[in-house]
Amino acid sequence: MQELVLIQPSSAARSEWVREAAQADARREFEERLAECGPLAYRVARGVLRNTADAEDVAQEALLRAYRSFERLRDRNRFRGWLVRISFRLALDRLRSVKRREQRDTLWSQPGHVPPPVNAEDIAALNQFQGHLERALEELPEKLRLVLLLSALEGYTIDEIAAMVGVPIGTVKSRIFIARKKLAEKLRCHANTLKMR
Amino acid sequence: MPCEHFEDALIEAAASGVAPQGELRAHLDACPSCRAEFAQEQSLFGAIDSGVRAAANAEVPASLLPRVRASLDEAVVTQPRWVVTWPVLAGAAVCVVILFTAIVLRQSNRVPNPNDSVAGNSLDPSAIVSPRILDSAGPSLRPSPSTPPPVSVATNMAPRQAANTHDSTPQVLVPRDQELLLASYAQEWSSRKRGPLVAGDTDQTVVALLEVTPIQITPLDVKPLAEGNSQ
Numbered sequence: 093m094q095e096l097v098l099i100q101p102s103s104a105a106r107s108e109w110v111r112e113a114a115q116a117d118a119r120r121e122f123e124e125r126l127a128e129c130g131p132l133a134y135r136v137a138r139g140v141l142r143n144t145a146d147a148e149d150v151a152q153e154a155l156l157r158a159y160r161s162f163e164r165l166r167d168r169n170r171f172r173g174w175l176v177r178i179s180f181r182l183a184l185d186r187l188r189s190v191k192r193r194e195q196r197d198t199l200w201s202q203p204g205h206v207p208p209p210v211n212a213e214d215i216a217a218l219n220q221f222q223g224h225l226e227r228a229l230e231e232l233p234e235k236l237r238l239v240l241l242l243s244a245l246e247g248y249t250i251d252e253i254a255a256m257v258g259v260p261i262g263t264v265k266s267r268i269f270i271a272r273k274k275l276a277e278k279l280r281c282h283a284n285t286l287k288m289r
Numbered sequence: 290m291p292c293e294h295f296e297d298a299l300i301e302a303a304a305s306g307v308a309p310q311g312e313l314r315a316h317l318d319a320c321p322s323c324r325a326e327f328a329q330e331q332s333l334f335g336a337i338d339s340g341v342r343a344a345a346n347a348e349v350p351a352s353l354l355p356r357v358r359a360s361l362d363e364a365v366v367t368q369p370r371w372v373v374t375w376p377v378l379a380g381a382a383v384c385v386v387i388l389f390t391a392i393v394l395r396q397s398n399r400v401p402n403p404n405d406s407v408a409g410n411s412l413d414p415s416a417i418v419s420p421r422i423l424d425s426a427g428p429s430l431r432p433s434p435s436t437p438p439p440v441s442v443a444t445n446m447a448p449r450q451a452a453n454t455h456d457s458t459p460q461v462l463v464p465r466d467q468e469l470l471l472a473s474y475a476q477e478w479s480s481r482k483r484g485p486l487v488a489g490d491t492d493q494t495v496v497a498l499l500e501v502t503p504i505q506i507t508p509l510d511v512k513p514l515a516e517g518n519s520q
Contacts, residue, residue: 119361122361123358126354126357126358127354130349130353130354130357131349131353134347134349134350134353135345135346135347135349138344138347139344139345139347142344144347144350147347148350148352148353148356151353151357152353152356152357152360155357155360155361156357156360156361156364159361159364160364221336221340222340222343225336225337225340225341226340226344229341229344240341241341241344241345242345244338244341244342244344244345244346245345245346246342246346269304269305272304272334272337272338273300273304275337275341276300276304276330276333276334276337279333279336279337280333
């Protein structure tokens, strides 16, 4: 006995077309976010790693992960916060693995990484202080460190940082305050290397 | 050396960036040492802020976005492999499920539950014949008037009606010119394999025990053959 079944031969091709169209839409939308959030991911990573090449690798990895999870991250604030956190986490992982592998000195004290100084004395003083500052930053707890880095980024308000990190505004403010005080405690003994500016 | 009483207040004021007020303001106006300390604290926090800002706002290399786009392209290319693979896997899984179901159904048909069959709840598929088919097959296939008609799915029965009769009853579509043939085949099949059960389905009367008369065997009378004949 034959059983008749209705089939649609074009359904597979149609689903393929729908899938590709959705993928193209997601790609287009992601490209819009990329222009804004690509530098953000890089700067967060570089704030941790203090190395351009490593920070670029970490930012690329974070953005790729964000693209793979883009369906869950369509909301702009959510996307930015997720990207910041994943960049920070990846950068910390990278930093730990690099330290374990090489125990290398940081590139942070190189002259190209600090604002252009006025004269040779300033260069020496700033480089020395900057080195101490970087070490002090590394010793900060991760929560304080991330918020301090984000607050130092140009173009982001406290509200936006709170949305990115996922904590109340008051918490962001208090974390910034505590982080700066901790840094000051560690750097107070090196303050004499600074020239009053 | 700052006055100990105002030391914490000095640091708090410098850290917060707010101009000192009230008692602290008055003390700073009167105490040059604390004023110098306050200025140094302000300088320290200023240096920290500028150092952190320099670290945070590093120039983004021009190669970053092209690198990311290239990696996105690779991700897009690699994605369809998985997408192509999963329908094949899903199809294979469906085939396995269908095969398994068919095996289970076949086994359940081989070893039917006698109680269910007697109660008329489960009928052999081949024995399911509509009254209309039986009518058309002639009086030899028609059940007795006292028996209820068997639950069946016929060619002319509406799908909803068929679903209401029995959910597990398979439905078949039969061409009109083969109705009689199917009816006779079903009757023959049921009489061979499940005769008593089908009889129980169609006729509620008690089936009389089969009486078998003993076989009478007469002793054989064997006569010795003559020698001449044995050759």
